[in-house]
Amino acid sequence: MRRGDLLVRQGGDQFVALCPGIDADAAGRMGERIVGVVGEPIEIPGGGTVVLRAELSVVLSDPRQARLVPVPDVPEALGVPVDESA
Numbered sequence: 001m002r003r004g005d006l007l008v009r010q011g012g013d014q015f016v017a018l019c020p021g022i023d024a025d026a027a028g029r030m031g032e033r034i035v036g037v038v039g040e041p042i043e044i045p046g047g048g049t050v051v052l053r054a055e056l057s058v059v060l061s062d063p064r065q066a067r068l069v070p071v072p073d074v075p076e077a078l079g080v081p082v083d084e085s086a
Helices: 024-038
Strands: 006-011 014-018 060-061 068-070
Touching: none
Parallel strands: none
Antiparallel strands: 006 014, 060 068
């Protein structure tokens, strides 16, 4: 995330990142970094390891227009399997 970006908890385990002025390439790179950091193994005191998984979507908004411009499905573009049953 960059200075000036905003990360908010929407509810439960859902978060929204508001990143003014970001383009599709930068949003994709940021998404890859977030998924990578969340997926790093966490060592549990006393033994064991936990690995979390993150899924995300990216939507770009052009402030000059009143419509949303969706970026191709990021998890699929990153090769992350999508659980359709969720």
